[in-house]
Amino acid sequence: MRTIATALLVLLATALLAQQPEHTYQLGGKIESMTLTESGVLIVVGGGGLAGIKAGEQQPHFNFTEYGKVKEEELEYVPASPYLIVNQGGMFSQKKTVIDYVAGRQLFATEENGWKILTGLxxxxxxxxxxxxGTRSQKAGGASAVGLYDLESGKEEKVFALNDPKRVGLASAIPIASGKPLIVGTNLLVPTSKNTLCIDMASGNILWTAKADKLSWMSVDRSGKEIYGFEERPNGDTRIHKISVTGEMLWADERKIKGKLTRFEILPKGLAVVSDVDNSDKKGIAKLASAASESRIAFLSAADGSDLWDKAPKTKGxxxxxxxxxxxxxxxxxxxxINKIxxxxxxxxRKPLSTGENIxxxxxxxxxxxxxxxTDANIVDLKSGESIWNKPIKYKKAxxxxSAYDAGHQRYLISTGNELLAINENTGDISTLANMKFEEKEVPYKLQVRKEGLLLSSDQNLLMLDFNGGRKFHEYYKSPGQSTFVKIATGVLAVAGTAMSSAAAYQGGLYGHHGYSNQLNDYGKEMKIYQDGFADIASASFKEMNKRFKATAATENAQFILTKLDGGVGLVKLNKDDGKNQREIVLKDKKPVYQxxxxxxMLYYQSxxxxxxAYRL
Known part of the structure; x- marks a missing residue:
């Protein structure tokens, strides 16, 4: 039966569960923004500089006031790491700083490390x-150079000069480091405007140069002996070069690819390449003459870069x-x-599968x-593409x-907005398990199979069904109002997004190279992928991040809803298994900013x- 929080219940709950913050942090200056990182450290920027807050600590974990006012757009978070890059200043007075926000210390800064200006980091x-x-400071010699630093200690390992600043010559003759470098064994490969350099990291000596210039990024095969360089052209196309580990060009000609590379796989039988062609900005005759905006898939010979397929598969998207x-x-x-080649x-x-949009x-x-x-779902044979079920499951677009997999009942569950469908895993028989209607015209965006039943949730609604589709409870808390409502931004959502994007740059993510699973929306597998990213990095900060994601989420059994309480706008903590109100925290703000x-x-609220x-939840 649906229960709606009444004023009396709110009054009683507020009296019983009124909360005082565990800690309050005075940061100085007006706060512009706060971001919850994967590690759980809250990054706060504004007029007071750059600060970090760690759960349970009485004082800010760090507070770098020497940076002056810091803007949110000046921050660059390195995915799946404890590192934050601060980019300040203009073209000729730039300052770049690298911070380990888990350890709470600065690792690198432009001027302090002897650099005048940086062109890449x-x-x-x-x-x-x-x-x-970049260019070294006059005190450090003034050369155009490449610097190598250890991120665990912050210590400089080597600085490699690309020119002799005392030698008079044309500036255009000096190679300018361009794209992302690559470490292969004990060597550092650096792409420049003139060529690609291979530098011995121990001695600093240049071992060889390859005739591949302006590379944007590089990749090495499993043997470590063959290197692929990718040059992203101003017109949006890509060129691929192949270099041996000793600097020889292995392809007679570069391979030209239409569009920007989005996927590249070095396989035993060849190179799988996906590129995206985008001509959406072209108009008039140029648009008529241009190719369709779509992905292109190619399979290339590793020996010479030629096409191994006579005809590329059509994508039309x-x-x-x-x-x-x-x-x-x-x-x-x-x-x-969907197709398979x-x-x-x-x-x-036998024929490409015709499916609905947005897989x-x-x-x-x-x-x-x-x-x-x-709009549809189906199970098909991976060999032939033929339907295992009698026909695809169709439903109205929501x-x-x-979706979720209910292992205990051998069925797939799909919420289409107002209806919960159950599909028998073995037969494909479909049935409507339940109809539901969420308040404020919301629809469930999350479906979870729990021990107590099936949980569907949205911003303001929480619905628990038993395994037969019967309603156990439906909790609804009215939103504070569209004009003042600030959607919740949880650490879990941020982590899941980063884990998927950083794992291998596949939009398919979890079910691709990371191994197939019949556990749809398997939270545990997402976290396992994330942990694996930290496993081989032996620094204290990465170990701390790994420990965090091995632990069970402190609030995995709770749902948080922002609503209007008797004392003002606040956060309600509901138990996912019984729907009971466990806690209320009044934020006393018509437009609360919180994480x-x-x-x-933890709840962090800009008070x-x-x-x-900071409130303990």
């Missing part, structure tokens, strides 16, 4: 190194999912459609490949689609212009 993981390009299988390449298109270019499915999920199951889109750390069980209040 790159964090290399898992080697845990920092590589910078952008690739959303891309997986390397034992017998070929499986891909899904964002605008609809063998490594020799043959279509493995939320492609996952392997004991019965075959399941896909779920905005504002949000949520919830679900792992650490004043330069003040942060």
């Amino acid at each position: 790159h964090v290399l993981l898992p080697q845990n190194k920092l590589v910078v390009y 952008y690739v959303q999912h891309f997986y390397i299988m034992d017998d070929g390449i499986l891909f899904g298109i964002a605008s609809g459609g 063998s490594f020799d270019g043959q279509t493995l499915f 939320h999920t492609m996952a392997n199951t004991p019965k075959g490949l399941i896909y779920i889109t905005d 504002a949000a689609v949520a 919830v750390d679900e792992f650490g069980g 004043g212009s330069g003040e942060i209040a």
Whole structure:
């Protein structure tokens, strides 16, 4: 039965559960923004500088006031790491700083490390190194140089000069380091405007130069003997070069690729390449003459870069999912459609699958490949593409689609907005398990199989069904109002997003190279991927991050809803299994700015212009 929080209940709850902050932090200056990082450290910027807050500590973890006013757009977070880059100043007075916000210390700063100006700064993981390009200060010699720093200690390891500043010559003759460097064994490969350099990191000697200039990034094969360089052109296209580990150009000619590379896989039988062509900004005759905006898939010879396929598969849209299988390449298109191509270019499915738009999920199951889109779902044979079920499951397009796998009942569950569908894993039989209607015209955006039943949630609604679809409870808390409502930004959501993006740059993410699973929306697997990213980096900060994600989220059994309470706008903590109100925190602000750390069980609330209040949830 639906229960709506009444004024009396709120009054009683407020009296019983009124909360005082565990700590209050005075940061000085007006706060511009605060960001909850993957590590749980809250980064706060504004007129007082740059500060970090760590759960349980009485004082700010760090507070760098010497930076002056810091703007949010000056911050660059390095994904899946404890590092933050601060970019301040203009072209000729720039200052770049690298901070380990878990340790709370500065690792690198432009002037302090002897640099006048930097043209590039790159964090290399898992080697845990920092590589910078630029011009040294006059005191440090004034040369155009490359610097190498250890990120665990912050110590300088080497500075490699690219020219002799005492020698008079044309500035155009000096090579300028350009794209992202690459560490191969004990060598550092640096792409420049003139060529690609290989530098011995121990001695600083240049071992060789390769005739590949202006590379944007590089990749090395598993043997460590062959290097691929990618040059992103001003017109949006890409050129691929191949270099040996001793500096020889292995392809007679560079390989020209239409569009920007989004995926590149070095496979035993060749090179799988996906590029995105975007001509949406072209108009008139130029638009008529240009190619369609879509992804292009190619399979190239590793020997010379030539096409191994006589005919590339048609996409008619952008690739959303891309997986390397034992017998070929499986891909899904964002605008609809799934196909599978063998490594020799043959279509493995009898015909391309026609699907709805926006493929939320492609996952392997004991019965075959399941896909779920905005409007349909099906399980198909991975060899032929034929439907395992009698026909695809069709449903009306919803504002949000949520799905889960119910292992105990061998079924797939799909929420299409106002209806919860149950699909028998073995037969494909479909039934309507429940109909639901959320207040404020919301629809569930999350579906979770729990011990007590099936939980569907949105911003203001929390619904628990039993396994037969019967309603156990429906809790609803009215939003404070569209004009003042600030959506919750949880650490868990931020982490999941980063884990998926940093794992291998696949939009398909979890179900691709990281191994198929029939656990749709498997939170544990997402966290395992994230932990694996830290496992081989032996620094204290990475170990602390790894420990955090091995632990169970402190609030995994709670749902937080922002609503209007008797004392003002506040946050309600509900138990996911019984719907009971466990706690209320009044934020006393019509437009509260806050962050919830679900792992650490903390609420951070901007309680004043330069003040942060921390509550234990």
